[in-house]
Amino acid sequence: MADTNFYKSDLRELEFALFEQARVQDLLGKAPYAHLTEEDARMVMKEAHTFATEVIGPTMSGTDAEGCTLTPAGVKVPAALKPLWKQYFENGWHAVTLPESRGGMGAPHLLGVAVLELMSGANTAFHMYPGLTQGAANLIAAMGSPEQRERYLTRLENGQWSGTMVLTEPHAGSDVGLSTTKAVKNGDGSYAITGNKIFISGGDHDLAENVIHLALARIEGAPKGTRGLSLFIIPKIRVKDDGSLGAPNDVTCTNIEHKMGIHASATCALAFGEKGQCQGWPLGGEPRADEEPGAGMQKMFVFMNGARISVGTQSLGVASTAYLNALEYARTRLQGAHFKSGRGDKGAVPIIMHPDVRRMLIDMKAQVEGCRALLLHAVMLEDRALQADGPAAEALHEDFSLFIPLVKAHLSDVALHVTSTALQVYGGAGYTRDFPAEQYYRDARIFPIYEGTNGIQALDLVGRKLSQSGGALIQRLLKSIGEAQARVKATSGYEREAQALGQALAALQKVLGQYMAFFASGRMDQILVSATRFLELLSRAVCAWLLLEGALIAEAALKGISADNRDRDFYLGKIGSARYYARNLLPPLTGLADVIAAGDDSALTLPDSAFSLGF
């Protein structure tokens, strides 16, 4: 249903997560956030909520229905996105975490992701354009040469130009090392680029006057694989020395994908150098002779790590509005008598009164809030690292890096689960376009796929992060969960929850011990085949830990408020989410750990042909 504003968010819950649990205010007032106060942060949240709800929200359904079109003049995005893009930048929403020195607000990442949840939840397809533009700007700011920063940053940061992240080729998806896009030295500092990329979000559009591609290509003679890739700045239109636009740079959009969801986001196939006239400039200037092989990929990881957090955040934004819409529907849809009513009483009740619907609602509520707590905890580590020095800062950076695959994979998996459950709450109506549930479900389906599939995230977790610094990252995390478990155990009335968290911790320890045994006996395939399950196990334990911490905060807050205070129900809701999560979503983890530790090899030993299709 075009032009209906379906966007819903819960500012009270966001404020709880940000100010009562993550306590963003503790970061403020000291460098690098010395210029900000709690009042500033609260004001930003209120304004972001208004902008997302009143300005972005109304564009979601109509721009999805209209979609993007490839014309001889390039890609046209849905009309409503143009004024929105302009307003978004004029209001400074791209600049919440941008340092003051670059004209931004210089706010902590905690505030940045809370704002991002609102913006990308309101129209997730739209938000990909400014999101990737900000990512490209951050990468140029971090890794570009002074001349490149001067040339590109201001225009990327005021929305005059936009940015992309260009890795994927038809034969090189998860395995980026198979890329064949080529770069040949021109002798004037530029390289001649030739190659075909696919699935490039915002690869072409008419929102901004130029598109700055940050693309991987292999310099002639460089080694095969990821270690031979370099990162280039390739503008769609060349930029003259004075910053004005020059000739087109031989980058052509040859196709846009017709996708299941995020229709308003142009997913482009791009041909670089079809006429032999595409120029790219190495990010950071001419690669030094002593530059590490694979420096291109290392640089791209600056972009990708930010994008992984953004995908987790957009997943949360969409899951949250899907839940809140379903909740509202469940309160108004009358169907079926209450199970306690007598035989003669046929009066239909709101479906929220049926136990199975309540199960769906509390499951969505608890999972959304658990994901929000996980995300905010992760980025708080990054913020705290910026306020620490030496080894303490290093440890916080490492701890944050352990969370990146969890944020990307767990939040996107939950988004899929929640949007599907939300649709179920609507019954048949959810399957129609009269309600937003079907769009949320379609849009969410990409989240576990792009920015490194969730399978690849799980491999990053077990293959890299678990063993990093001799296993110190995971041990620090388990210690934090263990300490929280002791606090929960010491709280009267939380015995069941403490026991469940203790068992989840034991399940994690069991798997880690078994992983050591698999590793020692050369059974790496057992680690790889169970990586996704381990990521799920760890993520759920973290969500439960943080939800229970939130419940203890809510218990304390309840002691100080009167029976008629509206916050009472809110805090009861926080406690309800935590209890539900601990009692319902933790116990299965013990079984999951048993399955992993048992080392079943059915999936591994079955001959390829026995998977069938052969008959």
Ligand SMILES: Cc1cc2nc3c(=O)[nH]c(=O)nc-3n(C[C@H](O)[C@H](O)[C@H](O)COP(=O)(O)OP(=O)(O)OC[C@H]3O[C@@H](n4cnc5c(N)ncnc54)[C@H](O)[C@@H]3O)c2cc1C
């Ligand atoms: C809408 C959309 C937008 C996108 N935007 C961008 C963009 O802006 N820039 C960009 O560069 N790319 C973009 N992509 C590409 C996206 O990042 C890739 O689709 C994704 O990385 C997976 O690559 P693939 O599709 O080739 O799948 P494949 O790599 O072929 O993977 C297929 C399956 O095999 C699994 N798999 C592959 N290798 C392994 C392995 N070693 N171990 C275990 N499992 C494995 C995967 O997990 C997956 O389940 C976008 C894609 C879409 C659909």
